[in-house]
Amino acid sequence: MAARDIIHMNELDHTRFKSWGFSQDFCVTCGLCSSSCPATGIDGFDPRKLIRMLSLGLENEVVASRWPWICTLCAKCENVCPMEIDIADAVRRVRSLRDRDKVPGIIHKGLEAALETGNNLRLPKDDYVFILEDVAEEIAEEPGYEGFTVPIDKKGANILTTIHNKLVNTHTEDLKHWWRIFHAAKEDWTVPSENWEGTNWAYFTGDDEAMKIMTGRIVDHMHKLEVKTLMWPE
């Protein structure tokens, strides 16, 4: 935590986050959020303190702090908050104030890759299609799944699916569960060949504009492939 031990009164600015609609100024400092939070105590974090920092307008401190990134946005805190403060959404909004090159780890980098290439891995289309077809061939060799193929870009399918990037990276075996179920249920389904990313890391980084782009791609698929139903990405 980057906060200093002493903060001078003239640095406080109650109006700083006034426009945010998370009711943070209604905090009665009861501490129920902190008691319920599984991350309380990690690196000095607790949600009550973070909400007080917003209410007091300590922008530099809260944005530079590691706390918004230790929080998992799990919302246990707001489930017990008597003032119904949207604590998890407030934390996400704080994340959005970080310079993008200072977002920790690979969350922003993965998102940038997705915006540029259609998936977090920058996996080229040919490699992606090869992986899907390779896994499909393995399934087709199993008893009861003879003739199984993966219906990429199938127009007019009933169900559109997306792919979590780790399933075409290190966890290809986990592609098979749903595919087996679809086969057994005789489902008419499809998966896109481009912009197939099922995760939306913009949710984690607080980037609403990127979230709109990522979800807009799914809308495009629904229209172009003329599907009836979207299976929500997990």
Next chain:
Amino acid sequence: MATRSGLEKHYPEVFEKFEFVTVFDLLIKYIKEGRIKLDKTRFKGPVTYHDPCNYGRKAQKMFGHGYFDEPRWILSQCVENWIDLYPSKMNQICCGGGGGTLVNSYNEERIYYGRRKMDQIKATGAGMLVVPCHSCHGQFNSIKKTYGREDLEVKYLWELVADCMIV
């Protein structure tokens, strides 16, 4: 959940033209319509189940419906012997892998976060943990060794269904 909130905010017109289905509702449909048949004897248990924040507590708040009963019904079609975590549903303890923490490099903090979760799982005596979330799945496999439960089998809900299918 990110996709659903994004569509509701930016593309509300799609809800008039298309249908949407969760992994839970789709599995329930297949089972109830008899399109897949399940063998309940393959896994003896005890098995336990973790509610992901996004499908449970947060879906309840954002969309007015938390998916608590649906996965438990599916679980009951797959195994006889399963036991709930305590606390569960709206009071479920987060796995510690949500909100991007699996990929933000704060690994020490993330693993420490999972300590209470692992206590909760140990208390059930279950050898298998079923989850319907990629982040939770990744987190549990990442932390189980630290807490002496390398033997814990972490399974996706749809993986359990696929493994129980009679084909």
